[in-house]
Amino acid sequence: MPARLCVFLGSIAVAAFWLAGSLRAEPGDELFKLADTQLEPVKWGDVAGWAADDHLAAFVAYQASCQIFRSIKQPRDDRPVFNALWEVCRRSARVRATDKEAARRFFEDNFRPVEITRLGEMQGFLTGYYEPIVAGSRFPNPEFHVPLYRRPPDLAAAGYKPGAEFPNKGALVGRRNEKNEIVPYHDRGAIEAGALDGQKLEICWLRDPFEALAIQIQGSARVILEDGTPLRINYDSHNGYPYTAVGRVLIERNLVPREEMSMQRIRDWMAANPDEAPKVRATNRSYIFFRITGLSNEGEPVGAQGVPLVPGRSIAVDKIHVYGTPFFIDASLPIESAKPTTPFRRLMIAQDTGSAIVGPARADLYWGAGDDAARIAGRIRHAGRFVMLLPRELDMIEAGKHMPLPVSKPIIPEIEVKREPSKSKHAVGKSEDETRGKKLRRQVGPVRWWPRT
Incomplete structure (x- = not known):
């Protein structure tokens, strides 16, 4: 049996031990502040599908993340996971992994597999995302009448200078009143009703309110303008409200059966109910603002880590994790059909995040751009096994000693x-x-x- 390490919002109960012994680590990294989380060291042989994966493809994606690590001369002392990943990335620059076997050996030599779940749960939860490709116009007309906005100048975040980049969660976001206090910004309902009209914030105009909603959920888009020119846009900021899944709202109101839920089903319902659709969209008070990027039409969008996403290898995770962390995902997903019958056992790299991605074992799988990617991504709402790859330099037990006790009382x-x-x-x-x-x-x-x- 593998060693088991249960993490109670920080406190650790150890049922066994690391076979290779403890290594040095510093306290204070985000991983060891996770609430209601359990970590269980496992053996490589117990990770189903590990040996059969294309580790070279994962290594290429991992090296893109390592470019960010290598640009940092000296990591902070209070981030043990980040520091350990930094060390591995420094070593990876000397690795010449030219085949799958060599890439697999690199990961096995430098990492330990650790299964991670929310406390009391057996698996994590997976969704999918993609980059929409939609038609649009730079100017409003009867066909294109739904705007996508750039960041408003009065949007502010506590602790950040005006116009500065701020996180998609964790910061107090709104607008400043006459007392220079941060107060709530316009929510989705107000913005869709015209709260930002007349400020010349429109980047482009789309046909359908659902397309605007989908682009905000995905975080990027390729807008093909009327003259055929592609306009690449990416996430810039948000209005400060928490994300609410409109699909969940439709299920809870018995408007769409749970077993039928998908992005396409949401689109169909909104098209069939144009009077009720704005009210349902307004339940998600979160609103996303965009910026124009300089990407070519062929390039992939850039994730929150600052590297281009890799279809089938990049994931968005909760920001409590360190970007560049490898995760092996094991699930049965509706890839080839609407039924979750396709085995998905693949090493993924954490290179993005999102306001809807909350929890230690929660990931959004990136599938690429266009309709095929949209169909797959829109069907995925499934459980899966998460095996996090933690650097061998990291001593989980020592780092975990500094974690607080759980709020919830165990039964x-x-x-x-x-x-x-x-x-x-x-x-x-x-x-x-x-x-x-x-x-x-x-x-x-x-x-x-x-x-x-």
């Missing part, structure tokens, strides 16, 4: 205790619970702790 499993029937009509020396034959609570270990809901 000790309830088990049935069998008893021999009493020989005497009057039991002697038995507890009240035993004589009444009640269930007893006791700890059985090792156990997987479940947070109280």
Whole structure:
């Protein structure tokens, strides 16, 4: 059995040990601040599909991330995962992985596989994203009448200078009032109703409000203008509200069956219900602003790490993770059809993030651009196994000692205790619970702790 390391919002319970022993690490990295998370070291042989993957393709994507690490002369002392990845990337510059086997050896020699899940859950959760290709116009007309906006000049974030890049979550975002206080910005409903009209913020105009919503969810797009010129746009900023999935709203209101939910199904519902669609869109108060990029029509969009995404190898993760971290994903997904029957066992690289990507075992798989990618990405809402590759330099146990205790109180499993029937009509020396034959609570270990809901 592999060693098991349960992380309780920071506190660690160790049921076994690292076979290779402890290595040095510094406390304070984001990984060891994860709430309600458990980590379980596993063996490479226990990672289903690992040996059959194309590790060379993953290595190429990984090297793109390493370019960012190598541009940093000296990492910060309070980020052990980042620092360990920085060391691996420095070594990778000397690696000449020209085939799948050599690439596989690189990952096995430099990383340890660690299964990661939210506390009390057996698997993580996967969705897909893509780059939409849509028709548009630089000017409004009866056909193209839905705007995409650049960042408004009055959008502000606490602790950031005007116009500075700020994170897609974690910062207080809004606008400043006369007292220089950050107050809420216009939400989606207000913006779609015209709150930004007359400010000349429109980058381009689209045909369909759903297309604008889809582009905001995906974070980038290729807009083909009326003269055939491609306009590449990418995420710039947001209005400060948390993301709400409109698909979930449609399910909860019994407007679309859960088993039918997909991006195409959302589009169909909105097209069939034009009067109700704005109200449903408005439940997602989050609104995304864009910027024009200098990418060619052939290039892939740039993720949050600052490197071009690789279809089938890049993932967006919660920002609690370090960009450039490899994750091996094991799932059955609806790739070839609408049924989740296609095995997906692939080494992916964390190169992007998104406001909807929340949790330690949560990922958005990037599929590329266009309609085929959209069909696959739009169908994926499935569970999967997450195996994080952590550098061998990192001592998880030492780093985890600095983590806080969980907010949720664990529940000790309830088990049935069998008893021999009493020989005497009057039991002697038995507890009240035993004589009444009640269930007893006791700890059985090792156990997987479940947070109280």
